[in-house]
Amino acid sequence: MLRLLLYNCSRGDLSTSTSRHLLQQLPLPRIGGPSQTGTSRLQNATRLIRQHMTTSRPPPPPANPAPANASRLLQTCRALFWAGGSLTIGMGLRNWTAHCEGNRLAGYNHSKSDAANDTEVEQKFDWQRLWGYLEPHLWELIGAVFAALIVAYINIRIPNMLGDLVNMLARYANTFVTNNSFVKDVSKPASNLLSLYMLQSGFTFMYIYLLSRIGEQMAAKMRQDLFKQIVLQDIAFFDENRTGELVNRLTADVQDFKTSFKQFVAQGLRSTAQLLGGSISLFMISPHMAAIALASVPCVVMFMSYLGRKLRALSKSSQAQAERATGVCEEALSNIRTVRSSACEYREMQLFEAETNEAARLAQDLGYGIAIFQGLTNFFLNTLVLSTLFMGGHLMSTESLTPGSLMAFLVASQGVQRSLSQGSILLGTMIRGMTAGSRVFEFLSLQPQVELLRGYIIPQERLHGEIRFENVSFAYPMRPDQMVLKDFSLTLRPGQTVALVGASGSGKSTIASLVERFYEPSGGNIKLDGYKLSDISPYWLRSHVLGFIEQQPVLFGTTILENIRYGRPDATVEDVHDASKLSQSHDFVEALPEGYGTHVGERGTQLSGGQRQRIAIARALLKNPRILILDEATSALDATSESEVQKALDKAVQNRTTLVIAHRLSTIRKADLIVVLDQGRIVETGKHEELMAKRGLYYELVRQQERRDIQEHVQAVEEAAATKSATHSSLPQG
Numbered sequence: 001m002l003r004l005l006l007y008n009c010s011r012g013d014l015s016t017s018t019s020r021h022l023l024q025q026l027p028l029p030r031i032g033g034p035s036q037t038g039t040s041r042l043q044n045a046t047r048l049i050r051q052h053m054t055t056s057r058p059p060p061p062p063a064n065p066a067p068a069n070a071s072r073l074l075q076t077c078r079a080l081f082w083a084g085g086s087l088t089i090g091m092g093l094r095n096w097t098a099h100c101e102g103n104r105l106a107g108y109n110h111s112k113s114d115a116a117n118d119t120e121v122e123q124k125f126d127w128q129r130l131w132g133y134l135e136p137h138l139w140e141l142i143g144a145v146f147a148a149l150i151v152a153y154i155n156i157r158i159p160n161m162l163g164d165l166v167n168m169l170a171r172y173a174n175t176f177v178t179n180n181s182f183v184k185d186v187s188k189p190a191s192n193l194l195s196l197y198m199l200q201s202g203f204t205f206m207y208i209y210l211l212s213r214i215g216e217q218m219a220a221k222m223r224q225d226l227f228k229q230i231v232l233q234d235i236a237f238f239d240e241n242r243t244g245e246l247v248n249r250l251t252a253d254v255q256d257f258k259t260s261f262k263q264f265v266a267q268g269l270r271s272t273a274q275l276l277g278g279s280i281s282l283f284m285i286s287p288h289m290a291a292i293a294l295a296s297v298p299c300v301v302m303f304m305s306y307l308g309r310k311l312r313a314l315s316k317s318s319q320a321q322a323e324r325a326t327g328v329c330e331e332a333l334s335n336i337r338t339v340r341s342s343a344c345e346y347r348e349m350q351l352f353e354a355e356t357n358e359a360a361r362l363a364q365d366l367g368y369g370i371a372i373f374q375g376l377t378n379f380f381l382n383t384l385v386l387s388t389l390f391m392g393g394h395l396m397s398t399e400s401l402t403p404g405s406l407m408a409f410l411v412a413s414q415g416v417q418r419s420l421s422q423g424s425i426l427l428g429t430m431i432r433g434m435t436a437g438s439r440v441f442e443f444l445s446l447q448p449q450v451e452l453l454r455g456y457i458i459p460q461e462r463l464h465g466e467i468r469f470e471n472v473s474f475a476y477p478m479r480p481d482q483m484v485l486k487d488f489s490l491t492l493r494p495g496q497t498v499a500l501v502g503a504s505g506s507g508k509s510t511i512a513s514l515v516e517r518f519y520e521p522s523g524g525n526i527k528l529d530g531y532k533l534s535d536i537s538p539y540w541l542r543s544h545v546l547g548f549i550e551q552q553p554v555l556f557g558t559t560i561l562e563n564i565r566y567g568r569p570d571a572t573v574e575d576v577h578d579a580s581k582l583s584q585s586h587d588f589v590e591a592l593p594e595g596y597g598t599h600v601g602e603r604g605t606q607l608s609g610g611q612r613q614r615i616a617i618a619r620a621l622l623k624n625p626r627i628l629i630l631d632e633a634t635s636a637l638d639a640t641s642e643s644e645v646q647k648a649l650d651k652a653v654q655n656r657t658t659l660v661i662a663h664r665l666s667t668i669r670k671a672d673l674i675v676v677l678d679q680g681r682i683v684e685t686g687k688h689e690e691l692m693a694k695r696g697l698y699y700e701l702v703r704q705q706e707r708r709d710i711q712e713h714v715q716a717v718e719e720a721a722a723t724k725s726a727t728h729s730s731l732p733q734g
């Protein structure tokens, strides 16, 4: 018993139930308080046990100690077996719990994946693509596999060597021998064991390091490929897939795939080799005991997988709930301005509280399940161990088994049980990895309808900037039944400013999107200087011909200089300043303490709407585009900002073909041509005066706008008066 404790101390493990149980049985002072560190507890324990061994050394043994010592050996064996059983169960549980935790994290990404999905995924898994990622690391992989197999082999050899050492130690436990011969006798098996331990640690380092290298490099390459593939997709792809989902695939799915891959290769190889080798060792050590132990294995496996299945289901619902709670938090934080302005902070808190409470309840249920699992598994396995122990004891009493062989048997059986307990976890790891992998591969194999670099480039001298729509019809891919444009024909002559007006939803922005080739028309043609737009390189079109200023331009979280330069990365600082002057932003930028080096904050939140708009105009102008598209560029601005931006735009549109999509009809009075749309069709065209004289839809829209402007003005005056009187009444009277 004391030797077992010493053995556990030497392994740095006093936490097994056996060790605790033995320590309680010994007449030793309490080893370490709760505050004592692991190392000092171990040192303390070792010292006390040694002391106890010297003070309570047993009397000299009889001549033939083995049969007489059978009961003592039985006791030792029981203790050893308890240690083995507890260790195995502890490890199995630890692995299982880690697996549950892994699932919990994975659940953020795989809430949709269920068993049926997994099978589907298995069928769809693109092995060829996986091989494409593995091939560059083939030698490293072979090295890792080789090292993992050697570790497995060493793990199989260790029990026998340990058995030899224990046999040797047992001899010295029962006879009085001088120290010299002890060292001499023990040094050979001990040094053999030490060499194995060293080899094992070296090869463990090797395979973990190699697998980690392969995994990290593969994951980086997968991320790069996936990002590239996503960025190159058609805009319709982004209509269909949520940004969060895409980011998840890039981050969590790749991470999950990498982790599963590493785990599967490392543990899968080791477990399989250990299971086979360990089982053979068991039979070689004691066929009788091996038969009993292995006969009980199916029961253990069935029992564990039954409970495991139940717990996995519980774990999945717990993950899904945790994901919902995260969703509430994410949504509230990313829309904090809306939450704040709607005074919904407390509502969001309540919502989050309810979701997290539910998540905690489910996680507690899971903990309850794990506790039952642990308790029952402990009991079950220990009962099985006990019956094997009796068999071992019986064999020892008839001298058919030595203590060393029993020790070897116990350690080997631990290895086998550990490998078995990892089997189901490995299966889960494999499914999780394949699910994540196929989610990544799914996007990797997507081909965009419009290839970015393919198509003509019109030589600069022949580029005039004429846009012609010829009987264009269009429906968005997500809503193929709703025709947004019907038989739309229009020509924008070089240098002309054409304004599109119409009620909300009439198709104005859609026309701009078609010119940008964000979508392809369902029917008809769009031509640039007589060339079909579909034959022109979209990359060249957007980088050299078109300048697009959106309704609510988005800036990147970097400096003003870099934001403007985004339009043309090779532009000089002087070019940036020129574009900035043209867009009426140079003065306000220079007035900022850090000038063009000012950081604009996430999505440009540290600038006003008008300033953002002018920076966006500078960005578009830096390309010196032949065609400019302004999508309600001043609609979100107040009167002062609008006039600033309008000044910038008036300068910007000079000598360019311009397509203006405007709601504020006052801004397009000077347009060369106004096109009035109604439900995707052109209903009127002409100049402002002509259309007003016609008294048609345009006239109606202008009148509506005027009425709206008057209402807004009256409302503003009333609000100002109310604020003034409130301030006045709150002042002290007299």
Ligand SMILES: Nc1ncnc2c1ncn2[C@@H]1O[C@H](COP(=O)(O)OP(=O)(O)OP(=O)(O)O)[C@@H](O)[C@H]1O
Pocket (backbone or CB within 6 Å): 239, 476, 477, 478, 479, 484, 502, 503, 504, 505, 506, 507, 508, 509, 510, 511
């Ligand atoms: N990405 C999309 N997927 C599916 N349908 C869309 C998409 N974008 C717009 N639509 C639909 O197409 C129609 C035309 O939209 P569009 O944005 O072109 O109108 P608009 O005239 O610019 O409107 P507004 O003045 O309100 O911006 C609308 O019915 C709209 O719901």
